[in-house]
Amino acid sequence: MVQSFKKYHGTGNDFIVLHGKGAQYILGKEIVELACNRHLGIGADGLMVLWPSDTVDFHLDYYNADGGLGSMCGNGSRCAVDFARSLALFVGSKCQFTAADGLHTATIDAQGFITVHFAKASFPVERANGWFLDTGSPHHIRFVKDVTLIDAMGEGRLLRYGVYAEQGGANINWLSQHQGEWHIRTYERGVEAETLSCGTGAVAAALVLHSQDLAASPVSLHAKGGTLIVSFAVDAHGYQNITLTGPAESVFEGVWSW
Numbered sequence: 001m002v003q004s005f006k007k008y009h010g011t012g013n014d015f016i017v018l019h020g021k022g023a024q025y026i027l028g029k030e031i032v033e034l035a036c037n038r039h040l041g042i043g044a045d046g047l048m049v050l051w052p053s054d055t056v057d058f059h060l061d062y063y064n065a066d067g068g069l070g071s072m073c074g075n076g077s078r079c080a081v082d083f084a085r086s087l088a089l090f091v092g093s094k095c096q097f098t099a100a101d102g103l104h105t106a107t108i109d110a111q112g113f114i115t116v117h118f119a120k121a122s123f124p125v126e127r128a129n130g131w132f133l134d135t136g137s138p139h140h141i142r143f144v145k146d147v148t149l150i151d152a153m154g155e156g157r158l159l160r161y162g163v164y165a166e167q168g169g170a171n172i173n174w175l176s177q178h179q180g181e182w183h184i185r186t187y188e189r190g191v192e193a194e195t196l197s198c199g200t201g202a203v204a205a206a207l208v209l210h211s212q213d214l215a216a217s218p219v220s221l222h223a224k225g226g227t228l229i230v231s232f233a234v235d236a237h238g239y240q241n242i243t244l245t246g247p248a249e250s251v252f253e254g255v256w257s258w
Contacts, residue, residue, distance in 0.1 A: 003258050006083055007042065007251040010075030012196025012225020014251070016044045017083045018258075020051040020061070027258065029067030035256060036065040042256060045191050046073060048080050050089065053098065057090040060099045064190025072101045072136025074199015074228075078114040078248040081106045086250075101136045116199075118242035124208045128163045131208045135242070138170040139204035147176045147185045152194040156187025173201045175209070182209065183222045196225030199244050206230035207239050 006017045016035055027049070035041045044065065051059040060080050064070040077099060084090060084097070085108070093108045105117045124131040130142035140159055144150055156172040164170040169189040176183055184205050186198035206219035210232070218231040229245040 002255050004253060004255050005042070006086075006253045007044065008079035008083065008248060009225070009251055010078050010197065010199065010248050011223055011228060011246055013075035013198060014044045015073075015076050015079050016042055016047040016256075017079060018047070018049045019083075019087055020049040027063065031067075031258060032063045033065070033067035035258075036063075036067075042254070045188070045195050046070065046076055048073070048076055048083075050080055050084055050087070052089065056096040056098055056103065058084050058095075058097045060097050062100065064188075066190050066192065068190060070100070070137070070190050072099050072118075072200055074116065074118075074136070074201075074203060074244045075197055075246070075248075076199070077104065077106070077116045078199070078244070078246060081108065081114050081116070082248040082250065099136070112247065113245055114248050115243050115245040118203060118244065120237075121203075121207060121239045121242060123238050124204075124211050128159065131211070132170065133204055133207060135200045135203040135207070137200040138164070138167070139173055139201050140164065140170050141173045141175060141205055141208040144174045144176050146178075147174045147183050150174050150185065152185055152187050156194065157192075160187065160189055171198060171201055173198070173205055175205050181220065181222055182215065185224065197223035197228065199228060199246070202228040203230050203242060203244055207232065207242075210234065210239075 036044045047063040049061045062070045062073045124133040172187040186201040202221040209215035231243045233241040
């Protein structure tokens, strides 16, 4: 069945977005993987379906580029908020939605930047010469001298399929500082490649930086695709009031045979 879609990106992390209106939007792995293929399909890091909800403004299902249902997507959720407003699923500058990890609130400012509120997060734990924590998606954070010099594909796959194999993999992130600014690169599971930006990865990196007394809220993270801002509060149990702020850009729209 031919249906319309929109293509978005959030700091270079790109997504296909659909409005779920019926059973045809419960998508199989093969069609999602084909649609996300950059040579044979539309091309994207992931795909999202927004569903009307009786309790909040909308529900968000996120699919990885490999076709499997994914966990929370920070950059994708901002794009979903912009898409939801274009569909009149909410009116004004504030909304609520549910995702794989539960309830989220989002706001849109006068410049069009979108802030998404995250669930609470525990303190990072040391693992494999880095740090691990879950910010809606599992992340490994490693400090390096210069992120521009790392082998993201090689090292990313080694950690994702090695150290984290038994838990279904993790997203692998590298951090380095240049002229007082923190830069990040990410290898994403489900995409199985480096992406230009990762929202949940930026949140994880900001919390690790704070845990090591290297940064205070708010933290700016510079990825290949742009800059993300992470704010948070901390108490004896971990991190709370976590927010991710950044742009969401509508690139184009079209039709596809779903």
